[in-house]
Amino acid sequence: MKKLSLASQIFIALILGIIVGILCTGHSNIAAVYIRPIGTIFLNLIKWVVTPLVFFSIMAGVISMRDIKKVGSIGLKTVVYYMCTTAFAVTIGLILASLFKGIFPVLQTTDLAYEASASVNFMDTLVGIFPSNFFAPFVQANMLQIIVASLIIGFALLLVGQKKELEFKLVETLNDVFMKAMEMIVKLSPIGVFCLICPVVAENGPAVLGSLAKVLLVAYMGYVLHAIFVYSGAVKLFAGMNPLAFFKGMLPAIMFAFSSASSVGTLPINMECTEKLGADKSISSFVLPLGATINMDGTAIYQGVCAVFIASCFGISLTFPQMLTIVLTATLASIGTAGVPGAGMVMLAMVLSSVGLPVEGIALVAGIDRIFDMGRTTVNITGDASCTIVVSAMERKRLKRTV
DSSP, X not given: OOOXXXXXXXXXXXXXXXXXXXXXXXXXXXXXXXXXXXXXXXXXXXXXXXXXXXXXXXHHHHHHHOOHHXXXXXXXXXXXXXXXXXHHHHHHHHHHHHHHGGGSOOOOOTTOOOOOOOOOOHHHHHHHTSOSSSSHHHHHTOHHHHHHHHHHHHHHHHHHOGGGHHHXXXXXXXXXXXXXXXXXXXXXXXXXXHHHHHHHXXXXXXXXXXTTHXXXXXXXXXXXXXXXXIIHHHHHHHHOOOHHHHHHHTXXXXXXXXXXXXXXXXXXXXXXXXXXXXXXXXXXXXXXXXXXXXXXXHHHHHHHHHHHHHHHHTTOOOOHHHHHHHHHXXXXXXXXXXXSTTHHHHHHHHHHXXXXXXXXXXXXXXXXXXXXXXXXXXXXXXXXXXXXXXXXXXXXXHHHHHO
16 A cells, blocks of 8 residues: 555544544543643654754755845845735734624623733843843743844854855754754654644533634634635745645645644644745745744734624724724734744733733633634644745745846
């Protein structure tokens, strides 16, 4: 028999995990005690390999470009793309929620309690980007600081010049070592996916069928529409790629992101998928880690839907200026938000505060945040991949014009 592809293996594991999770409904402690730990081990291995992988892959990417100006050009294109798609995403979320808010349940808002995490202002975020200790970013898995550190060292190596070719080869060798380690771990993805999705279904299955099912439906409708229209349009228009080929190539990363709800954890698989789709390795190693940290399109859709839902529960109708404020706040708040499970709750608190909505309203959706998170993470990593494909195509076109 022909060996199953990784995408097929992950898909089968995903379906089996859902089935076993449904069978464990009402006995979720079994899945939590005996199955989840294996998924946690797998996710820990992914997180372990991600930090050195990002550090050395970005350095290797910078070195391979041989030009600091080129790195700046790619960085600018990447940030502009991410900001534009995030603005589109939160707008889609607001429009859909406004159209369907009549079907949203009106839940009891008395005695609500939710302790929001301390919000971080722009200047604090800016300061936090730059590491004060060489090892701290790796210990804390602070992706923004790791990216900045790798860029600085990569630029320094370029400025030292060709006399230090040995150091260039050392960076490339270390990058290859961690890439190989990543490949070994990724082969365990089907087991990891099964063990990550099963406890989630066992614990949250009944909740999905509860009063918030319609809110979930609208959010997932936004996720699908954004992926179909924005990402398909972008890869077709700027890269000339068939959208079906793009999504087919992204299936392993999409299914892993859905089950793990971690953008950073999906990063190694995302790199593999985009490079198979034809993205330049030097660009994917730069664009994807940055996207896993600052690109939050799925989270932005979630902000829009939940803001309208929470407002309706409190009997508040959002005005057009308030909706514009939500678009702006969600777009800017996506910068510096770590790509780990649950980060959307912090952003939602910032969005609600920006338009004067009660932050304790988050308690209305907190119980099934994991279900929201699975979908929004899938959109986030797909957006990262589309940006990689687009930027790679744009750079190839620029090189042809200069030749």
